[in-house]
Amino acid sequence: MSQQPNYKTPFYYARKRLFKNKPAVFGFILIVIAHLVAALGYLIMPDNTPFANDGAVQIQKKTPGxxxxxxxxxxxxxxxxxxxxxxxxxxxxxxxxxxxxxxxxxxxxxxxxxxxxxxxxxxxxxxxxxxxxxxxxxxxxxxxxxxxxxxxxxxxxxxxxxxxxxxxxxxxxxxxxxxxxxxxxxxxxLLGTDKSGRDMLSRLLYGTRISLSIGFISLLISLMVGVTFGAIAGFFGGKVDHFIMWVMTVIWSIPTIMLVIAISLALQNKGVWVAFVAVGLTMWVEFARVVRGQIMGIKQKLYIEAARALGYSNKRIIFYHILPNIIGPIVVISTSNFAMAILIEAGLSFLGLGVQPPTPSWGMMINEGFRAIGTSNSWHLVLLPSLCISFMVLAFNLLGNGLRDAFDPQGLK
Incomplete structure (x- = not known):
């Protein structure tokens, strides 16, 4: 009896190339560690009080050690x-x-x-x-x-x-x-104290949870909105495509800060949930543009014509026959947008438009350190949260570059 050939899926080869990419593996390991820190939360923080807020002003701005x-x-x-x-x-x-x-x-x-x-x-x-x-x-x-x-x-x-x-x-x-x-x-x-005498290590660890939470939820919002509008524009074309492209152009032209202010005024609130929504609504356009372009090419394929001939609904064709074939580009954009969401959140918190005290946020911690510049023992207040943001963004960018190379169809062997 003849043995059936052992066929491998494209994802098998993509995964194999990804784990041969050492920078991407390094980024992946950093991301896994960050998620473990965020999940364990207070269990591994030296100061396990809510928001790591147990401090004394007598020991403010003390250096590491x-x-x-x-x-x-x-x-x-x-x-x-x-x-x-x-x-x-x-x-x-x-x-x-x-x-x-x-x-x-x-x-x-x-x-x-x-x-x-x-x-x-x-x-x-x-x-x-x-x-x-x-x-x-x-x-x-x-x-x-x-x-x-x-x-x-x-x-x-x-x-x-x-x-x-x-x-x-x-x-x-x-x-x-x-x-x-x-x-x-x-x-x-170990990492000194902040301007209120609170443990910097604990607040940096908690800031990991804030950054990853905002990155994940904002990415989820932008993914749902962007894929939906991009799929509709690319599949139906015509006036629908022109209208959605116009909306995308308008949204793309609005600065993130202005959008956050508008949402804050509309909700009569500012804080972490406003940051979630604002960051998510500024990043969906990139998903929509890529999905639209991919679908405009795929909808001409013969298997899509066959699905139409069999009487499948447009919804079924889009979500069951087209979107699974563009997962690669979506995953690559997701990693880069995750890093962008962390940067945007840090910038908003630095300006006081994102996470509000006493919740620790890397951007807000940089702002506190920036205000202390010129005073003694203040260098670590800016340097430490800046390094956290840099390493986190670097990790997602390295992983994103590795995923881009892994899903490159020209590299399949």
Whole structure:
């Protein structure tokens, strides 16, 4: 019995050529790492509070590798523990307020004494119990009819009201042990701090999620709109083609910033979702032009004539017989437009028209660093987010060039 020949699809050869292209593979690896960082989110960020917003102005604009002692003072409120999914998506609210300190704090009687960072000459004190436990704020007589405080001492025992006004007790020894275990630590900021004393590494990692999200959603919007209009214009031609080409020319001539302002005014809002829509609506024209040109050539093929003769609808012919044959050019444009979307988002955020504080965005971080130029220790505020944008755009461009070479029909063997 004769063995059937082992035929390979064009995608098999395209994939084979792609993985022989080392720059494209390098770009692909960077993109995979970026997506892992965006997916894991707060789980891998040193500062896992919402938007990596846990900072102290005393340590603002510190250069990479900066280390400092941290005194953590308990907030007088109950902080709900987030589940694993909620923690990945939204982070975990911190139970503490941080105070940078010099040296090791001392415990004397009911108080702790420490020297704040930046004011080393002046030693200050804070109630030990209030540093370790969340206390009830406001008058209460639960500790006695004529006792309006939130704690009292009875020998070595401390009786206090927690944030929910419940009566609790703890010994001085237990209190001091818990303080040394939970309230004092040394932090090293690998990439320094920003102008508000927040961890730059955490905010850069979160910025990866913002850039990839805007790139993906904007690409999805532009892909749906561009392919639809391009397919209609290329397949039907005539007046429909002329009208869509006119719309494309008008949209192409509108600057992105003007379109964002117009959308912001129409929606009476500005922020990340406006950036999604605005970036998507500025990039669909390129998809439409390529799809239109490809379909105008393919619709003359014999198999399209055969589909018409069999009575297939125009919708079926476009989406089942034409579009699958132009996936290659669409994929190549998608990678380049993804990189362009990241650049556009960074530019809009730099101008204050994109992502709004406190959400970290690479463009907004560059703007903050730009405003700090001329002050001491400000070089990393601009350099680090700029490098992130450059490497991300480079990765998508390298992959796009590799895909273009891989899908080149002249290279099939």
């Amino acid at each position: 900066f280390s400092v002692g941290i005194l953590k003072i308990r907030k007088n409120m109950a902080v709900e523990k987030a589940g694993i999914i909620d923690r990945i998506l939204n982070g975990q609210e911190s139970e503490y307020t941080i105070v940078p300190i010099i040296g090791t704090p001392k415990i004397l009687m009911d108080s702790i004494y420490f020297r704040p960072y930046g004011r080393e000459k002046k030693e200050v004190d804070h109630l030990l119990l209030n540093c370790v436990k969340p206390l009830f704020v406001g008058p209460s007589n639960k500790l006695g009819k004529d006792y309006n405080y939130n704690y009292k001492k009875e020998g070595d025992k401390i009786i206090y009201l927690d944030s929910e006004e419940r009566v609790c007790e703890i010994t001085q020894e237990e209190l001091e042990k818990e303080f040394w275990e939970n309230n004092v630590e040394k932090r090293t900021y």
